[in-house]
Amino acid sequence: MPSLNRNLQKLFTITQKPERLIIGLMSGTSLDGLDIAVCRFSGNGFDTRFELLKFITLPYDDAFRQEVKQVFAQRQTDLEKVCLLNARIGMLHADMIKQALRQWGWDFSAIDIIASHGQTIYHVPRRLHGGESWPNATLQIGDADHIAVQTGIITISDFRQKHIAAGGEGAPLALYGDVLLGSDARCNRILLNIGGIANLTWLPADRNEIICTDVGAGNTLIDAACRQYFNLPYDAGGHIAASGQVHLALLDALLAHPFFAEAAPKTTGPELFSSDYVQQARQRADATDILAADLVATLSAFTAEAIVRFVKYSIMGKPDELLLSGGGARNKFIVDYLKRALPGVKVADTDTIGLNADAKEAILFALLANEALCGEPVVVGNNPAVLMGKFSFPV
Structure with missing residues (x-):
């Protein structure tokens, strides 16, 4: 043999x-x-x-x-x-x-x-x-x-x-790592990753009705505006956004896409949330001439408000904790927006549960490899058990 x-x-x-x-x-x-x-x-x-x-x-x-x-x-x-x-x-x-x-x-x-x-x-x-x-x-x-x-x-x-x-x-594949490493039977928890796209996992204490889904544009549009108008790769700490004013009509136009009304789980990417998407929204909102800092502020509010609306209206139950990872976890404008809009919810980063907020996605794929080596398909709701x-x- x-x-x-x-x-x-x-x-x-x-x-x-x-x-x-x-x-x-x-x-x-x-x-x-x-x-x-x-x-x-x-x-x-x-x-x-x-x-x-x-x-x-x-x-x-x-x-x-x-x-x-x-x-x-x-x-x-x-x-x-x-x-x-x-x-x-x-x-x-x-x-x-x-x-x-x-x-x-x-x-x-x-x-x-x-x-x-x-x-x-x-x-x-x-x-x-x-x-x-x-x-x-x-x-x-x-x-x-x-x-x-x-x-x-x-x-x-x-x-x-x-x-x-x-x-x-x-x-988003964050579901598997979030469930295995981030569940807590003592509280209802959301793990929110704000990378290029924002995605979250809703982890109720009883592990019933777990949801993992993309919720919006994340940093992708903010970063593009920073590159175009400020010759910077991103808005470090949210300082540019904090210096501007949110243009409410433009914010409404950005939030008007059918994606936000679709049931979870759902995915998206820069194929949808592109510079063309922003330009079309600016035209509808008569906001083509707004200041660059106001644009960054509005795009940052767009990222945060999409998250807030999902948390308020698309999950069954009230979260106790909202734990952040990704670049957006370091954006004070977005974090402060979430804290104001979600009173009574502890908003922190995933470091508080031993998951480095900057390394979380790399950790996730290491975990998926460990599962590929030694695991069995994990059943989580209606998600593929693979x-x-x-x-x-x-x-």
Whole structure:
């Protein structure tokens, strides 16, 4: 009887270990850089035990950002560029992993698995493309074989495809990590991630009627306005928004899209919440000439108000806690808006429950890799009960 090849033997050995060291990678729609989180896991499912050992965000340079933006959220694009970037991003992420491990003085052989989200370039659920005969779809690039070969570490990637194949929309995948790491039988909790897109998980104490859904534009429109009018990548601390005035008519126009009335769970992306979306809303609201700071203030209020309305009107029950992660957790304008609009709700960040607010998404994909290795599909409401990820071997 033939024996397992060495990669399968190594994979089997990893699954049998009492603890596994997994690197989680996240590169979001903001294109700030690559989040790298080294995590220690034991157990799986609701018995998962987790520790964040190291975390760093290595920034992308402007030239790379511009290359990705040529294909990002574009209905028509250069297929050769997509093909080249698929390999280029995988190679870049491998180099960044090696840089981080060397900086920390870690031996590559200490890492069991790399979990790579890749770089989303297009997300198109059926609700957005409108073609009933076509499926939900999403595309992340950054070839994991390049990561595995260059680092010598087994790499798990392409997590979103199984979710779609099983009937989901491929996002948000925060559901699985939030339920396993963020549930608390003592309180009703919302875990809110404000990245390029804002998504949340409603975790009632009894774990009934859990909801995980995108709720709005997150930072994507704020960041675009900061780049266009202030030559800044984002509104650090919400200072620009705080210096402006919210244009109420424009805010109403931004909130008028049918997406906000659709039932959860639902997903969205910069394919919808784009500069064209903002420009059309400005025209409807007669707000084409407002000050740049007022625009940033209004876009920031748009992000916050979409969250507030969902919390108030789309969940069954009252939250005790609203715990934030992602870049928006550091935006004081948005955080203060949430606190004012949701009196009686504790608004803090996920650090308070041991989940680094900046590293949370990278941690999530490390957890999904741990589940792919050792878990069984977790049933959460009507969400697809699947294990996600594709395996790439070094050689």
